[in-house]
Amino acid sequence: MLERGEVLGIDPNTNTGFAYGIAGEVPRLWSIDFRRDGDLHDYYGNLLAYAAAFLRDNPVKLIGIEEPLAPSGMGGRSNHDTTMVTIGSFAIWIGIAKAKKIPYQPVRVETWRKHFIGVGRLAHIKSASERRKEGKRLVEHRCKLLGWKAPDDNAADAGGIWDWAGASFMSVRPDRLQLFGA
Secondary structure, three states: OOOOEEEEEEEEOOOOEEEEEOOOOOOOOOOOOEEOOOOOOHHHHHHHHHHHHHHOOOOEEEEEEEOOOHHHHHHOOOOHHHHHHHHHHHHHHHHHHHHOOOOOEEOOOHHHHHHHHHHOOOOOOHHHHHHHHHHHHHHHHHHHHHHOOOHHHHHHHHHHHHHHHHHHHHHHOOOOOOOOOO
């Protein structure tokens, strides 16, 4: 177990979701479009510059990051650019974490969702796009119940990853629940 401290949760994507804060407290949630109006190479450069600056300026005791899905496991629902973004982003974050000796934990989407919303894969929903949509809706709803302000579904996903990392490796759960209103 790691000592309680700052956790960075990352949902790597073109619009990358982030959650940051001390495990068990209310995280700050945000997302950034690293591609902006550029191409894949701009995405990599923008992400690398941001990651290096963030980890230089903010203490991080643990990074939780969603593992990219293998294109072969996507059943034709991915394209070359998406694959390059998710795998490239994952590689950049892991490389910087290794170089800075920051502990990190990759996590499959099914694992952190099982922890955060109680179900890993919504197998009762046949359509892959509907499963994805419902999963994201449930994660956003859970963030709202916790009183976390997620600006979009990527930030909400990062919040779920952040919560999983803190609970799994620092044995910390949220200090308070906000069940009604937000």
